Amino acid sequence: MRKKLLQTGADELSYEIRGIVKKAEQLKKLGKSIRWENIGDPVQKGAKLPQWIKDTISELAQQDDTYSYCHSKGVLETRQFLAEKNNALGGVQITEDDILFFNGLGDAIAKIYQYLLPQARIIGPSPAYSTHSSAEAAHANDHPLTYHLDPQNNWYPDMDDLYMKVKYNPNIVGILIINPDNPTGMVYPLEILNRFVEIAREFDLFLISDEIYINVTYNGSNAYSLPEYIEEVPGIAMKGLSKEVPWPGSRCGWAKFYNKDTNAEFSKLCTTLENAKMIEVSSTKLPQLAIPKIMGDLRYPDHLKANNEKIGRRSKLISEILSMNKNIYFNPTSGAFYNTIVFKEGLLTNKQTLNIDDPEVQQVVENWVSQPDVLPDKRFVYYLLAAKGICVVPISSFCSDLRGFRVTLLEDDEDRLRETFTTISESIEEYLQS
Numbered sequence: 545m546r547k548k549l550l551q552t553g554a555d556e557l558s559y560e561i562r563g564i565v566k567k568a569e570q571l572k573k574l575g576k577s578i579r580w581e582n583i584g585d586p587v588q589k590g591a592k593l594p595q596w597i598k599d600t601i602s603e604l605a606q607q608d609d610t611y612s613y614c615h616s617k618g619v620l621e622t623r624q625f626l627a628e629k630n631n632a633l634g635g636v637q638i639t640e641d642d643i644l645f646f647n648g649l650g651d652a653i654a655k656i657y658q659y660l661l662p663q664a665r666i667i668g669p670s671p672a673y674s675t676h677s678s679a680e681a682a683h684a685n686d687h688p689l690t691y692h693l694d695p696q697n698n699w700y701p702d703m704d705d706l707y708m709k710v711k712y713n714p715n716i717v718g719i720l721i722i723n724p725d726n727p728t729g730m731v732y733p734l735e736i737l738n739r740f741v742e743i744a745r746e747f748d749l750f751l752i753s754d755e756i757y758i759n760v761t762y763n764g765s766n767a768y769s770l771p772e773y774i775e776e777v778p779g780i781a782m783k784g785l786s787k788e789v790p791w792p793g794s795r796c797g798w799a800k801f802y803n804k805d806t807n808a809e810f811s812k813l814c815t816t817l818e819n820a821k822m823i824e825v826s827s828t829k830l831p832q833l834a835i836p837k838i839m840g841d842l843r844y845p846d847h848l849k850a851n852n853e854k855i856g857r858r859s860k861l862i863s864e865i866l867s868m869n870k871n872i873y874f875n876p877t878s879g880a881f882y883n884t885i886v887f888k889e890g891l892l893t894n895k896q897t898l899n900i901d902d903p904e905v906q907q908v909v910e911n912w913v914s915q916p917d918v919l920p921d922k923r924f925v926y927y928l929l930a931a932k933g934i935c936v937v938p939i940s941s942f943c944s945d946l947r948g949f950r951v952t953l954l955e956d957d958e959d960r961l962r963e964t965f966t967t968i969s970e971s972i973e974e975y976l977q978s
Contacts, residue, residue, distance in 0.1 A: 564938075565935070570908060574908070576933050581964065587792060627643060645797070649756055653782070655817055657679040692706075717750065718749050724767050750810050762853065770800075783798055785831055794834075866965060869972060886946050894920060908930065925949055
């Protein structure tokens with residue numbers, strides 16, 4: 545073309561969680577059976593919604609007003625319901641006017657970064673969830689800014705690292721927290737969340753808390769929501785239906801604005817997001833109508849509890865298998881439905897392989913790993929896929945200098961889960977010894 549078309553940050557618009565699917569589908573055409581451990585969709589892994597939730601949605605589909613536009617901010621009754629739930633936590637109080645609906649959290653994330661000045665930066669955790677890091681990089685026309693999560697310390701953030709990066713980069717205007725965390729499955733302790741607030745207060749920043757997994761906790765853990773600890777600092781909490789109901793196909797997410805009138809610049813951002821939604825008219829209405837009926841139902845807490853107990857059992861089972869492997873850093877999870885496994889330093893090389901029986905599959909994977917800039921953990925992931933048919937995601941694709949891979953905790957068949965993770969552990973040993 546006569547001129548360059550794309551800005552620098554566009555290079556960061558990668559989504560290996562889905563990208564690895566293309567590789568797996570290529571092998572599937574060659575007859576390879578695939579075990580999908582790459583994406584957090586409980587429904588694809590066999591989760592069944594209880595009949596009462598299906599009936600609730602079906603009844604709404606019979607109402608004529610379901611098919612009309614709703615208020616640009618979202619259905620009023622639903623926003624009132626969510627504001628009441630928020631205020632029952634006893635922290636920062638909001639009204640329905642502080643809630644804005646989007647077509648999924650991906651839409652919310654894109655909108656938030658889109659309207660920031662390019663030099664206004666949001667620093668987020670590394671390993672990073674790709675939707676956030678890609679959107680932040682694209683808006684800034686640069687590589688994403690990150691603070692370090694430590695696999696040798698329960699995946700807790702290095703708060704000194706964060707503090708120094710904020711102190712010496714005046715372009716940082718906000719801090720992203722993902723709680724519970726994707727991809728690590730870590731749940732933030734209250735003392736660390738309070739430290740985020742202290743840093744934000746000292747440097748006049750706002751906080752963004754991605755809380756899509758806020759009600760997906762297990763094995764005795766509890767996740768604190770932003771209004772419970774933010775105090776007077778401005779912030780945005782983001783939630784949705786996709787993970788906890790689970791209803792990923794609803795594409796329904798919402799943002800809650802806290803203390804938006806305490807800072808003029810932050811207030812402008814909130815108003816801009818509201819105006820952007822007005823241009824679109826409204827977000828999808830049916831799932832919004834369902835929220836009070838589903839989440840307000842007396843059966844919903846038991847539904848959440850049962851789902852979380854299942855995930856907790858899977859987490860313990862995976863821990864039994866992988867925590868004994870001395871070649872990796874392994875942390876048991878307590879929230880979300882992922883675990884990130886990291887190879888210890890210096891163990892991976894660009895020469896290691898796994899045995900592949902099918903010559904045609906062997907040729908395909910050799911072509912993959914011969915491409916330039918294939919990092920060592922991606923190489924392992926490709927060989928695991930080709931040799932064992934297990935599809936995981938390299939952690940280097942989560943904006944991280946660590947080398948490892950992310951798995952899900954969604955396999956409902958516990959015998960199959962045990963077999964899959966035993967194979968992963970054995971494959972690590974085989975690969976490192978090759």
